[in-house]
Amino acid sequence: MATSGSMRVxxxxxxxxxxxxxxxxxxxxxxxxxxxxxxxxxxxxxFALLVSGAELVISxxxxxxxxxxxxxxxxxxxxxxxxxxxxxxxxxxxxxxxQNGWSRYLHFQTAWVLILTGALYVIFGFVSxxxxxxxxxxxxxxxxxxxxxxxxxxxxxxxxxxAEAWSYNVLQRLTYLFVIFVLFPLVIWTGLAMSPAxxxxxxxxxxxxxxxxxxxxxxxxxxxxxxxxxxxxxxxxCLAGFRSRMRAMITGRAGSQRERT
Amino acid sequence: xTDLSRRKWIKAGIAATAGVAGLGVAARLAEKYGLxxxxxxxxxxxxxxxxxxxxxxxxxxxxxxxxxxSQISKRPFANEIDPPSEEFKRLQAGGFADWRLTVDGxxxxxxxxxxxxxxxxxxxxxxxxxxxxEGWSYIAEWTGVPLSRVLEDVDVQPQxxxxxxxxxxxxxxxxxxxxxxxxxxTFLAYGLNGDELPVANGGPLRMRVPRxxxxxxxxxxxxxxxxxxxxxxxxxxxxxxxxAGYAWYAGI
Numbered sequence: 001m002a003t004s005g006s007m008r009v010x011x012x013x014x015x016x017x018x019x020x021x022x023x024x025x026x027x028x029x030x031x032x033x034x035x036x037x038x039x040x041x042x043x044x045x046x047f048a049l050l051v052s053g054a055e056l057v058i059s060x061x062x063x064x065x066x067x068x069x070x071x072x073x074x075x076x077x078x079x080x081x082x083x084x085x086x087x088x089x090x091x092x093x094x095x096x097x098x099q100n101g102w103s104r105y106l107h108f109q110t111a112w113v114l115i116l117t118g119a120l121y122v123i124f125g126f127v128s129x130x131x132x133x134x135x136x137x138x139x140x141x142x143x144x145x146x147x148x149x150x151x152x153x154x155x156x157x158x159x160x161x162x163a164e165a166w167s168y169n170v171l172q173r174l175t176y177l178f179v180i181f182v183l184f185p186l187v188i189w190t191g192l193a194m195s196p197a198x199x200x201x202x203x204x205x206x207x208x209x210x211x212x213x214x215x216x217x218x219x220x221x222x223x224x225x226x227x228x229x230x231x232x233x234x235x236x237x238c239l240a241g242f243r244s245r246m247r248a249m250i251t252g253r254a255g256s257q258r259e260r261t
Numbered sequence: 262x263t264d265l266s267r268r269k270w271i272k273a274g275i276a277a278t279a280g281v282a283g284l285g286v287a288a289r290l291a292e293k294y295g296l297x298x299x300x301x302x303x304x305x306x307x308x309x310x311x312x313x314x315x316x317x318x319x320x321x322x323x324x325x326x327x328x329x330x331s332q333i334s335k336r337p338f339a340n341e342i343d344p345p346s347e348e349f350k351r352l353q354a355g356g357f358a359d360w361r362l363t364v365d366g367x368x369x370x371x372x373x374x375x376x377x378x379x380x381x382x383x384x385x386x387x388x389x390x391x392x393x394x395e396g397w398s399y400i401a402e403w404t405g406v407p408l409s410r411v412l413e414d415v416d417v418q419p420q421x422x423x424x425x426x427x428x429x430x431x432x433x434x435x436x437x438x439x440x441x442x443x444x445x446x447t448f449l450a451y452g453l454n455g456d457e458l459p460v461a462n463g464g465p466l467r468m469r470v471p472r473x474x475x476x477x478x479x480x481x482x483x484x485x486x487x488x489x490x491x492x493x494x495x496x497x498x499x500x501x502x503x504x505a506g507y508a509w510y511a512g513i
Contacts (some may be wrong), residue, residue, distance in 0.1 A: 100507075
């Protein structure tokens with residue numbers, strides 16, 4: 001990105017055009033160990049939540065707005081798929097096997113692991129300065145000129161510059177901040193708002209959303225938004241160089257230009 | 262270098278020991294304060310224990326949301342039930358006059374109540390949501406006698422920890438911890454929206470636990486047993502739900 005300023009080099013890296021492999025290994029990690037470990041734990045949890053969540057939708061593939069919803073109430077929308085319950089009028093003459101038991105156990109257990117891991121990441125992000133240094137957009141990058149240049153280069157599917165192996169561009173920063181501080185909190189909130197015990201202690205958690213069925217519907221849409229993020233995330237990784245980006249997130253090392261191509 | 266790495270190892274050792282000891286203490290404390298659910302074993306035990314322990318710390322006395330009568334669902338949705346047993350049909354033919362709720366276990370005065378006797382207690386009502394784990398829900402006015410009122414009359418022993426409840430339909434049973442059993446909104450329900458509780462909704466007698474999901478609200482109630490341990494009941498998981506793959510604690 002021409003507008004993102006000069007190439008940024010992480011502290012501790014030996015700046016030398018003929019940097020040997022050895023000096024690269026000694027260099028400061030592209031991603032800290034905590035970011036890498038929490039990234040992969042959360043990835044696994046998200047996959048488990050997605051699979052189990054899809055299974056839970058199949059038992060009642062209808063979504064409503066307000067407090068209540070059942071087959072006597074007009075849905076906001078529904079999926080025309082066979083249900084795993086005979087009571088849901090799907091138009092199909094058969095039901096899918098009921099897999100709600102393990103799906104529910106898996107959904108709630110991985111939700112716990114995700115929340116605890118996410119909390120660790122957020123605390124680390126504030127304490128270590130990770131959010132401020134790596135994710136908060138730089139002032140210069142937030143101007144219309146800079147933003148439109150970044151967007152234009154994304155629309156041309158241009159390969160990211162060498163600097164972006166070491167630092168996020170402004171769109172990445174804004175997207176990651178949105179996922180971390182808007183989408184994940186919202187998906188956790190709407191999930192808790194469906195718990196009859198939790199809302200007995202914190203009724204505002206569900207009334208602010210417009211009701212228990214509204215919470216379920218919003219939970220569904222936020223999950224879809226997270227899936228869209230994941231798809232774009234994977235496409236961008238492939239575009240930037242799948243091997244080098246994966247290596248950076250697994251081992252912490254950002255590869256050299258030669259390795260990236 | 263050796264000095265540094267030795268120090269590192271000592272630090273790691275202390276941290277690991279403290280961690281293990283901390284977990285041990287936490288487990289003992291959780292057990293002591295009733296924060297461990299009967300279905301805490303197996304691969305899902307971690308999630309279930311975290312959920313149950315958190316809910317017990319957060320919601321021991323909280324009240325389920327109640328709604329204005331304008332929000333009562335036009336049609337209380339009745340989930341499918343198995344065809345009734347011969348015994349149920351016989352009692353139904355007699356207008357449920359011979360229906361009995363037996364109360365035994367760790368109580369000073371075991372008893373057996375007819376529906377008329379249960380209705381002679383001061384009745385209570387609440388307009389609450391019944392929420393199924395499948396995703397559907399409805400709001401209705403439930404009328405009955407608080408379970409705590411009946412437990413008071415049979416004089417529950419202080420070491421009691423659970424109330425086991427059984428349906429007339431074989432193999433359908435569940436249990437509540439004392440926090441939910443003694444909760445003022447937990448009813449032995451016999452009325453729905455101002456009428457008798459329809460058979461389709463669990464009549465003549467149903468457990469109504471508005472702080473937990475629908476499946477905790479066992480229909481056609483005939484038997485209560487007060488106990489201090491769930492080990493002797495079924496497979497020891499607390500209810501027939503975990504035996505079928507669903508969590509014992511259904512407050513989520």
